[in-house]
Amino acid sequence: MEALVAGVSWLAVGVSSIICFMLGGLWYSPILFGKRWGEGVKVDTGPGAKQPIGALVTQFLGTLLLAWIVSLAFNNGSIGSIVLIVAAFSLLLIAANLFAEHSWFASLVEAAFIVVMAVIMMVCNLLL
Numbered sequence: 001m002e003a004l005v006a007g008v009s010w011l012a013v014g015v016s017s018i019i020c021f022m023l024g025g026l027w028y029s030p031i032l033f034g035k036r037w038g039e040g041v042k043v044d045t046g047p048g049a050k051q052p053i054g055a056l057v058t059q060f061l062g063t064l065l066l067a068w069i070v071s072l073a074f075n076n077g078s079i080g081s082i083v084l085i086v087a088a089f090s091l092l093l094i095a096a097n098l099f100a101e102h103s104w105f106a107s108l109v110e111a112a113f114i115v116v117m118a119v120i121m122m123v124c125n126l127l128l
Contacts, residue, residue, distance in 0.1 A: 003050045004072065005072075006072075006073075006079070007072060007076045007077070008068060008071045008072050008075065008077035009071050009075060009124075009128055010071075011128045012051075012067070012121070012124040012125040012127075012128040013064065013067040013068050013071050014033050014063065014067075014070050015124050015128060016067045016070075016121040016123075016124035017060070017063050017064045017067045018118055019034070019057070019120055019124070020067070020116075020117040020120055020121070021060050021063055023072065023116070023117075023120070024041075024059065024063075024113065027109075027116075028045070029039075030097050033109045034108075036075050036105055036106070037105070037109045039106075040102050040104075040105050040109075041097070041102045041104030042102075042106070043098075045073075047052040063117065066084025066089075066114075066117060066118070066121065067121050067124075069082075069085060070082055070118055070125065071121070071124060071125050072127040073085070074121075074122055074126075075125060079122070082118060082122065083098045086114055086118045088113055089114050090111035090114050090115060091111075093107070093109070093110055093111055094107045094110075094111050097110065
């Protein structure tokens with residue numbers, strides 16, 4: 001168990017998780033990619049659209065786990081591992097989306113968000 005917490009900056013995990021979760025609200029809003037993303041995944045993102053609480057909770061937990069993994073790898077000098085993990089997550093997400101017949105655009109928006117989250121998480125580990 002010690003290997004899973006050695007070198008983890010819990011402050012960076014918490015701060016980056018909150019930043020990334022808040023960025024997700026902007027990323028998937030009509031200001032950035034929300035409208036076209038919603039069309040690509042067949043989800044209503046217009047005014048009055050109901051927010052799926054289960055999806056939001058799951059997203060936050062996944063973001064928290066990714067922040068933990070990034071902090072663990074970053075602070076143990078394994079930036080290459082972060083690149084491989086993010087690439088694997090992104091490609092698996094794209095594949096799942098394409099199986100579900102989501103658009104390429106929507107799939108790339110989601111994969112790019114994972115990359116952006118990882119960068120934010122690394123910067124937080126560098127600064128905090």
